[in-house]
Each structure stands twice: as C-alpha cells, then as structure tokens.
Amino acid sequence: MLTPAYNMYIGGKWVKSVTGETFLSVNPATEQKIGKFQHGNEEDVKKAIDAAERALPAWSDTPAPKRGLVLLKIAELLKKDKERLGRLVTMEMGKVLSEGLGDVQEAIDIFEYMAGEGRRLLGHTTTSELPDKFAMTIRTPVGVTGLITPWNFPIAIPSWKLSAALICGNTVVMKPSSDTPLCATELVKVMEKAGVPSGVVNLVTGPAKTVGREIVKNRKISGLSFTGSRETGEWIMSNVGVKKVGLELGGKNPIIVMDDADLNLALDGIIWGAFGTTGQRCTACSRVLVHKAVKEKFMKMLVERTKKLRLGNGLDKKTDVGPLVNEAAAKKSEKYVAIGKDEGARMLCGGERPSGRGFFFQPTIFSDVAPGMRIAQEEIFGPVLSVIEISNLDEAIEIANSTDYGLSSSMYTNDVRNAFLAMRKIEAGITYINSPTIGAEVHLPFGGVKKTGFTREAGMEGIEEFSHSKTLYIDYSGRLQKAQIDVK
Numbered sequence: 001m002l003t004p005a006y007n008m009y010i011g012g013k014w015v016k017s018v019t020g021e022t023f024l025s026v027n028p029a030t031e032q033k034i035g036k037f038q039h040g041n042e043e044d045v046k047k048a049i050d051a052a053e054r055a056l057p058a059w060s061d062t063p064a065p066k067r068g069l070v071l072l073k074i075a076e077l078l079k080k081d082k083e084r085l086g087r088l089v090t091m092e093m094g095k096v097l098s099e100g101l102g103d104v105q106e107a108i109d110i111f112e113y114m115a116g117e118g119r120r121l122l123g124h125t126t127t128s129e130l131p132d133k134f135a136m137t138i139r140t141p142v143g144v145t146g147l148i149t150p151w152n153f154p155i156a157i158p159s160w161k162l163s164a165a166l167i168c169g170n171t172v173v174m175k176p177s178s179d180t181p182l183c184a185t186e187l188v189k190v191m192e193k194a195g196v197p198s199g200v201v202n203l204v205t206g207p208a209k210t211v212g213r214e215i216v217k218n219r220k221i222s223g224l225s226f227t228g229s230r231e232t233g234e235w236i237m238s239n240v241g242v243k244k245v246g247l248e249l250g251g252k253n254p255i256i257v258m259d260d261a262d263l264n265l266a267l268d269g270i271i272w273g274a275f276g277t278t279g280q281r282c283t284a285c286s287r288v289l290v291h292k293a294v295k296e297k298f299m300k301m302l303v304e305r306t307k308k309l310r311l312g313n314g315l316d317k318k319t320d321v322g323p324l325v326n327e328a329a330a331k332k333s334e335k336y337v338a339i340g341k342d343e344g345a346r347m348l349c350g351g352e353r354p355s356g357r358g359f360f361f362q363p364t365i366f367s368d369v370a371p372g373m374r375i376a377q378e379e380i381f382g383p384v385l386s387v388i389e390i391s392n393l394d395e396a397i398e399i400a401n402s403t404d405y406g407l408s409s410s411m412y413t414n415d416v417r418n419a420f421l422a423m424r425k426i427e428a429g430i431t432y433i434n435s436p437t438i439g440a441e442v443h444l445p446f447g448g449v450k451k452t453g454f455t456r457e458a459g460m461e462g463i464e465e466f467s468h469s470k471t472l473y474i475d476y477s478g479r480l481q482k483a484q485i486d487v488k
C-alpha cells in the first residue's frame with residue numbers, strides 16, 4: 001500500500017520542505033508505516049517565523065473574545081472528529097483507544113476553556129500611593145511563540161499550548177515530535193478549517209537538531225514553550241537566549257500507600273497510574289511507597305492484578321496496555337530492568353519484551369527498592385514500577401521528596417492528618433489524595449517544581465506563560481506627582 005505523504009503548514013499553505021526529503025511515522029503496535037512527512041530544516045523554520053511575524057499585528061489586534069470564537073469552533077470540529085482522531089492517536093503512538101479518545105477530549109476541553117478566557121484575560125486594578133492616580137495591569141501578547149511538543153499526548157499537549165498562545169494574541173511556530181507528526185498535522189488541519197487566519201499557526205515537521213534548535217535559538221521568537229525530556233530542557237535553558245520560556249520536564253511520581261488506606265482503591269489507582277499509557281505519561285506513577293504494615297498483603301494484590309494486564313494493539317478492545325512508542329523506548333525499559341536487577345532490587349513480574357512485531361514491554365514490578373537506586377531516581381518512561389517500603393509518614397514524605405523531579409504525587413489514606421501533611425510537604429506541582437498521579441483537569445494549573453521545571457500550563461495560570469503583564473498608570477491630578485519622592 002502506498003504510504004500517504006503530508007506537507008508542512010506555513011503562512012496558510014501546505015508546503016514541502018526546502019530539503020526535498022521526508023521521514024516516516026510508524027505504528028508502534030504493527031510497525032507499519034502510516035505517513036511520510038517533510039524533513040524540515042532551519043530555512044523552513046525561518047519561513048514559518050516570517051509568516052508568523054506577518055500575521056501577528058492583525059491577530060493580536062483581534063479582540064480576545066473574537067479569537068475565542070475561533071477556539072470554540074476548533075473545539076466543535078474536534079468533537080465531530082473525535083472518533084477518527086482518537087484512533088489516529090492510538091495508531092501513531094500506541095496508547096489504548098479509550099485513552100486516545102481521552103487525548104482528543106482533553107484538547108476539546110482546553111479549547112473550550114481558553115475560548116472562555118478570551119472574555120477575561122484578567123489583569124488587576126489596585127490602588128495608587130498618590131492622589132488622583134489610577135493603576136492597573138493588562139495582558140499583552142508575547143509575540144511569535146515557538147512550541148516544541150512531545151509524542152505522549154500528541155493532540156492534547158499541542159492543544160494546551162496552542163489554545164493558550166492563540167487566546168493571548170500570539171502567533172505560533174510549532175514543531176511536533178517526529179514520532180507523532182500525523183496527529184499534529186491533523187490538529188492543524190482542524191484549526192485551518194475552523195478559520196485560524198493564515199500565518200497564525202505554522203507547523204514545521206523535522207528533526208530536533210535542525211528544526212528544534214532553530215526554534216530555540218532564533219531571535220525573532222519571543223516565547224518558547226517546551227514539554228519533553230530533562231536533557232533537552234537543560235539544553236534549551238542554556239541556548240534559548242532572552243525569551244519567555246516554559247518548561248515541563250517529566251517526573252518520578254510517587255504514590256504513598258499508608259497503613260490506613262483503602263487497599264482496593266489504591267490498587268486501582270496504581271494500576272492505572274503506573275501502566276496507563278504504558279507508563280509514558282510525565283505524571284505516571286513510577287514509585288510506590290507502601291507502609292510496611294500492609295506491604296505483604298498489598299504486594300500480592302498488585303502483582304496478581306499486574307500479571308492479568310493484557311498487552312496488545314490499542315485498537316483492540318481487549319487490550320489493557322499498548323506498546324511503547326518506538327524501539328528506543330523499548331530498549332530503555334529493557335536497560336532499566338537490567339539496572340534494577342544489578343542494583344539488587346527484586347523483580348516480581350514482567351521484565352520481558354514479547355517476541356513478534358511491535359514495541360511491547362511487559363508491565364514490570366520491582367520490590368525491595370532502595371530510595372537511592374537508579375530505578376527509583378531516573379525517569380524510565382515505560383511500564384516499570386519500583387516499590388519502596390516505608391514505616392511512617394515522615395519517612396514516606398522524605399523518600400517522596402528524594403528525587404530531583406517534582407511533578408505529580410499522591411497519597412492513599414483515610415486519615416485527614418496524613419492527607420493534609422502530604423498536601424503541604426510533598427515537593428510537587430500536583431498532589432492527589434485517594435486518586436493516582438494522573439488525571440489533570442484543564443481549568444487547573446499543571447506543572448512542577450525542582451528539576452521538572454517551573455511553568456504552569458492550563459487554567460488561569462496557563463495564560464501567564466503566553467502573555468506579559470503590562471502595568472498602566474493614569475494620573476488625572478493635572479500636576480507632576482513623583483512616586484517615592486513626594487513622601488514627606
């Protein structure tokens with residue numbers, strides 16, 4: 001069968017790269033080719049930036065509620081196309097269909113939410129220290145904004161960034177992950193159909209080392225929003241120059257199971273948190289900190305349930321866990337299994353790559369993990385879970401906080417004191433009580449602390465990443481008044 005070919009979207013036109021080259025996107029469950037994409041380079045990015053610059057004045061002058069109507073239209077079209085797009089998510093990155101559909105639903109939700117923000121874009125009014133003087137802030141666009149997105153939420157994460165960037169009046173150059181260019185292309189097609197004006201959104205597909213780096217370094221780009229690995233995030237921080245930067249760089253997210261927890265509830269949450277999306281969420285649970293009083297009982301339940309999970313193509317309704325995104329990801333899980341064994345952790349189940357096509361990896365549990373082991377510290381981004389024993393709340397929180405990351409976290413407990421101490425003391429951008437580390441809602445801020453980054457996306461805070469706060473003073477006293485100097 002002929003592999004369909006796709007172009008990039010620059011200045012409102014679907015165009016080929018100047019390189020004349022293409023690359024392939026592959027279904028990770030079947031290893032079948034699903035599309036050929038333009039292998040863009042620096043010159044393509046520069047064209048996209050020029051288009052975004054030209055489109056900026058008219059878009060930023062469009063009243064925000066009108067921009068919001070375009071976002072609402074995008075949400076409406078996504079709703080109509082949800083089934084098809086959800087299947088594309090599953091075909092291109094592997095997550096099971098219910099999650100593929102969830103990916104699209106998250107995009108619908110954020111476009112609706114940000115459309116509403118167009119009627120607010122709140123600044124604040126306040127008092128002045130001088131008489132007959134008025135003070136307030138408004139939000140202004142950042143300008144041409146670069147978006148660099150990963151493959152694990154190939155519709156939702158671009159949508160978080162696009163919706164917020166657009167409602168704030170910015171224009172955009174987006175580079176999707178080379179593992180999921182089809183999802184990004186289909187999303188941009190929906191945006192085109194919804195009436196996003198030419199040049200407001202530009203899509204350049206291609207490698208990190210040309211397309212990605214040009215977006216990071218180009219001085220005409222004023223804002224950069226990135227979600228991806230810590231290594232790339234650190235490279236970006238050292239190379240980005242003076243830009244408004246947003247970063248979200250993963251996690252090593254713990255779930256604490258206290259001795260008073262509802263163990264069945266914790267079990268459901270951990271299975272979903274650790275093995276949903278095959279462990280490839282930045283908020284995936286990769287450490288379980290279980291109280292020694294319930295450990296033995298709980299481990300039996302956990303291993304038994306994990307062994308029952310069915311690996312397979314995400315389009316198959318019977319599948320619980322889909323493939324990893326690519327060969328490198330499967331090798332990475334394999335590598336960490338070997339590291340875990342070497343470190344002396346005890347593997348209770350999984351650890352293998354089934355034979356045959358596709359980048360599958362069995363859900364894997366390590367017990368007897370010490371908090372400092374590499375499998376308890378480093379982001380694996382696969383279905384490999386480390387279990388650590390704890391004896392009390394203080395120890396649980398200390399171990400939860402003992403990694404560089406700080407994105408999501410969770411505690412299962414029925415004791416209100418445990419819950420409130422966890423909410424206050426765990427170093428993370430998000431803490432859940434009695435639900436797993438995943439499940440963000442779009443009207444609340446999302447982001448981390450420590451080496452996860454410092455950005456908040458979604459919610460009202462998501463507006464801040466894509467806008468400046470401008471301060472306005474209006475003096476109606478009719479005379480020169482001097483702040484600080486006029487103090488008697």
Ligand code: ADP
Binds near residue numbers: 227
């Ligand atoms: P992952 O592939 O695990 O999501 P990466 O950080 O490698 O994490 O990739 C996230 C996104 O960043 C992808 O779109 C990738 O192509 C891009 N990227 C990777 N390295 C760079 C870089 N040095 N500069 C700009 N973009 C990059």
